[in-house]
Amino acid sequence: MTKPLLHVLSGNAVWPPPLWLMRQAGRYLPEYRAIRAQAGDFISLCTAPELAAEATLQPIRRYGFDAAILFSDILMVPWALGHGLRFAEGEGPVLPKLRTVADVDALNIDRMVREMAPIIETVRRVRVGMAREGFDRTTLIGFAGSPFTVACYMIEGGGSKDFAATRLMAYGEPLLFQRLMDVLVEATVIYVSAQIEAGAEVAMLFDSWAGVLSPSLFRAHVIAPTRRITAALKARFPDVPVIGFPRLAGPMLAEYATATGVDAVGMDTSVDPVRAAAEVPAHVALQGNLDPMALLAGGAAMADEVRNILRAVRGRPAIFNLGHGIVPQTKPEQVAELVELIRAT
Amino acid sequence: MTKPLLHVLSGNAVWPPPLWLMRQAGRYLPEYRAIRAQAGDFISLCTAPELAAEATLQPIRRYGFDAAILFSDILMVPWALGHGLRFAEGEGPVLPKLRTVADVDALNIDRMVREMAPIIETVRRVRVGMAREGFDRTTLIGFAGSPFTVACYMIEGGGSKDFAATRLMAYGEPLLFQRLMDVLVEATVIYVSAQIEAGAEVAMLFDSWAGVLSPSLFRAHVIAPTRRITAALKARFPDVPVIGFPRLAGPMLAEYATATGVDAVGMDTSVDPVRAAAEVPAHVALQGNLDPMALLAGGAAMADEVRNILRAVRGRPAIFNLGHGIVPQTKPEQVAELVELIRAT
Secondary structure, three states: OOOHHHHHHOOOOOOOOOEOOOOOOOOOOHHHHHHHHHHOOHHHHHOOHHHHHHHHHHHHHHHOOOEEEOOOOOOHHHHHOOOOOEEEOOOEEEOOOOOOHHHHHOOOHHHHHHHOHHHHHHHHHHHHHHHHOOOOOOEEEEEEEOHHHHHHHHHHOEOOOOOHHHHHHHHHOHHHHHHHHHHHHHHHHHHHHHHHHHOOOEEEEEEOOHHHOOHHHHHHHHHHHHHHHHHHHHHHOOOOOEEEEEOOOHHHHHHHHHHOOOOEEEOOOOOOHHHHHHHOOOOOEEEEEEOHHHHHHOHHHHHHHHHHHHHHHOOOOEEEEEOOOOOOOOOHHHHHHHHHHHHOO | OOOHHHHHHOOOOOOOOOEOOOOOOOOOOHHHHHHHHHHOOHHHHHOOHHHHHHHHHHHHHHHOOOEEEOOOOOOHHHHHOOOOOEEEOOOEEEOOOOOOHHHHHOOOHHHHHHHOHHHHHHHHHHHHHHHHOOOOOOEEEEEEEOHHHHHHHHHHOEOOOOOHHHHHHHHHOHHHHHHHHHHHHHHHHHHHHHHHHHOOOEEEEEEOOHHHOOHHHHHHHHHHHHHHHHHHHHHHOOOOOEEEEEOOOHHHHHHHHHHOOOOEEEOOOOOOHHHHHHHOOOOOEEEEEEOHHHHHHOHHHHHHHHHHHHHHHOOOOEEEEEOOOOOOOOOHHHHHHHHHHHHOO
């Protein structure tokens, strides 16, 4: 029997749609908080295969989600490339600020291949765990940050309201910016390929900050690199689907879905699924997009939003998900309620 | 002779398009920094008619922009309503966090009418100054924050990455949230009407955080209140055009343009003007949308972006602007270069 998520990603409509949630392995789960405390800092958790595999499997045990997603972080690529990364308590990621050609040329792909070994080992252990625990309807998703979003963090040195320094570099130093993007495209292909070889069945590319770009920069630095990565992965692994998530792409979502060659697009919370269903090519699956705050509010407000989404994607390949990561205040019972609601559809 | 901006807002194409820039009165101008220093804190500047009028006129003197926009802040409405507001150095606005029905009921429209007097006086003085200095092709724009965006700041107590508490209240406490929105709709109509009576020729509504909402909340809390405010203003001032700016509305921009009754929509930097020109009804003017970082970078990157925007809006009512406020690092000469570029088109 084909797993539901893979069936959808081959272009088939499945009803009710398969279901998983962004950040399903995370702080809202007491069992996650327990292993997080055990690991020490966040990077140690991402590079401890036993613990990271356990974090990946925890939500599948509770909810039987249709996908498990590798427990890791989009910034593990710059970390492995030697750019430097730490997570400051309550502040999010802190990185050196990339500014020069020398900074780009210092990024070391051989080093990345060595440093990423524990993450690839995590993928292997998750597959072993899934088999051992009989999760045979669940699909394992590997992932990476998309080059533009990773570049954002490397240039700003962390999160930002509007990633102004990144946009300024893209406009004002286009050769430097492209040089960085080229390294990140190559690194992403190598990193994701290794996850697939270790057992990831789907690849997802998170472009969390795609929405800060003007349309011309969006085409140059979101669509073009995603197309390059997708083509390289498809050349090596023709049967492994790719999900692209250009967050806040807004009106550019359909063009992204058409031009990149991805098999599915993630819809953030602001996307109207009715419109996405009308504009995204029919063979490209839609994934999303319940507001995590609607999940947290629960009750009639959540049920209304769920109904709107389901009605919009009915009859086409679709994956139910949130439009953004689940928030830590969410109670595990609230997630159970959502799962019930979808499964009872 | 009709002023170019008003001619566009009556549904006519003017070439080259009239031009002004969001935050054109601001820190990139040395003469602004001088009066800012004189005023003390930011609220004092907004409530000192002589200084605020001077700030409004400064960029017109330098660049002859087609619009002057009242120097003020979108949070002066909650300030005048008695909700409290201060600007902490380097942190942005700080407000009490609205949480209860009592907090909403404490908002006092009579108080607002008294407190807003110096702002209305600023509008009068700007018109007098415009006449005195012979700015007879320049149109004066009055403005307010849109209720949803103002509610965001009142609920979060300041800026936020994702306005999670606001979305949670909109989902989880819909009656409380609607009660707040109703007060803000009423207050906005009174506040903007007073600006128009004092001489504002156009009203602009800034909905800076419209993009954080799901489509159903966007319809309920961005489109519906904007339609109510626009209808109320049109009933009293049928000849005064309204510009709506639902920032990051993404795929909802055309629906907003169609359903609210506004005469023009602002496009943020992420909007593809080609698509907006195709989807927004032909009688609604498009305003925007150069990335302020392209202006800061200057040179070929800026010229390319300007050309794309101009080509997209050619032949329809359009106003050239940035897609977001000008950044303080911009040099006054760079703005002069942009103005040259547009005027030479």
